[in-house]
Amino acid sequence: MPNRRNLFFFYKQTKELQEKVEPLKALAEKNDFHIVEEAKDASIIASIGGDGAFLQAVRQTGFREDCLYVGISTGELGFYCDFHIDNLQEMVGDILSEGIEVRRYPTIEVKVNNESSFYCLNECTIRSSIIKTLAMEVYVEDFHFETFRGDGLIVSTPTGSTAYNKSVNGAVMDPKLACMQVSELASLNNNHYRTLGSPFVLSDERSLTLQVIQDGNDYPVIGIDNEALSIQHAKEIHIHIPEKRIKTVKLKDNSFWHKVQRSFL
Numbered sequence: 001m002p003n004r005r006n007l008f009f010f011y012k013q014t015k016e017l018q019e020k021v022e023p024l025k026a027l028a029e030k031n032d033f034h035i036v037e038e039a040k041d042a043s044i045i046a047s048i049g050g051d052g053a054f055l056q057a058v059r060q061t062g063f064r065e066d067c068l069y070v071g072i073s074t075g076e077l078g079f080y081c082d083f084h085i086d087n088l089q090e091m092v093g094d095i096l097s098e099g100i101e102v103r104r105y106p107t108i109e110v111k112v113n114n115e116s117s118f119y120c121l122n123e124c125t126i127r128s129s130i131i132k133t134l135a136m137e138v139y140v141e142d143f144h145f146e147t148f149r150g151d152g153l154i155v156s157t158p159t160g161s162t163a164y165n166k167s168v169n170g171a172v173m174d175p176k177l178a179c180m181q182v183s184e185l186a187s188l189n190n191n192h193y194r195t196l197g198s199p200f201v202l203s204d205e206r207s208l209t210l211q212v213i214q215d216g217n218d219y220p221v222i223g224i225d226n227e228a229l230s231i232q233h234a235k236e237i238h239i240h241i242p243e244k245r246i247k248t249v250k251l252k253d254n255s256f257w258h259k260v261q262r263s264f265l
């Protein structure tokens with residue numbers, strides 16, 4: 001078990017970031033944190049960048065449950081970053097004065113063709129990769145719910161609900177709820193094809209199965225957060241909410257709803 005104060009910094013190795021990270025490392029060491037060179041030895045993983053960098057930090061370190069992820073922003077404060085790289089003193093102050101809390105974010109687990117399984121912190125998207133529409137059978141557990149035809153579907157976590165999901169008029173969901181939201185990308189609705197037409201939310205006791213109808217558009221693109229899966233022939237996609245939670249730190253007066261207000265209102 002790594003030491004509780006083993007800290008790993010995750011960031012793009014550019015000269016600009018390197019220069020910004022050096023004072024951060026010095027400050028951390030001064031405050032009795034031990035900087036480790038490999039993520040596997042860390043108990044705290046700090047991503048430096050934006051929300052996109054945080055998603056990558058979690059993905060590339062394997063969605064670990066035994067460590068704390070911390071988002072340090074270099075631009076606007078987003079949804080996964082509670083700290084800003086230009087306010088280091090404030091960050092140390094908050095940590096020392098116990099002005100922080102740990103929060104747990106639900107994830108979704110995606111299984112493709114009953115083989116490989118992947119976790120997502122924002123969302124999984126299944127999209128047509130060609131100009132033709134993509135058709136899928138949509139099952140809620142074993143129940144055939146609808147036949148979808150259109151550009152694709154987004155299955156979002158609560159923390160992902162403010163990202164892609166929101167751009168297609170999905171609702172913002174409280175991360176205290178372990179659930180997933182299914183929203184449509186340009187569904188065809190006419191006398192032949194019918195879908196619900198609005199987003200819907202599933203509880204952690206349910207699963208969702210998407211079967212790609214093999215009608216010539218058989219190779220959808222599958223996105224997991226900010227990465228594309230390299231699996232070409234995804235016939236069946238099974239999605240559920242696992243026990244796995246991502247632990248991150250939260251400033252006491254910076255709840256999810258503060259962030260929603262700060263970003264959108």
Ligand code: NAP
Binds near residue numbers: 049051053123163167
């Ligand atoms: P990007 O194209 O740079 O991201 C788009 C924007 O989404 C960035 O401003 C990013 O913030 C922000 N973002 C990421 N996660 C968020 C969250 N949970 N809540 C609110 N905003 C969030 O790519 P990226 O930075 O790697 O982010 C990947 C995400 O982009 C995907 O997971 C997907 O949700 C989203 N996306 C959105 C659309 C759309 O809205 N039409 C299309 C494709 C992907 P930062 O600038 O801080 O990174």
Ligand code: MN
Binds near residue numbers: 050051052053
């Ligand atoms: Mn980004």
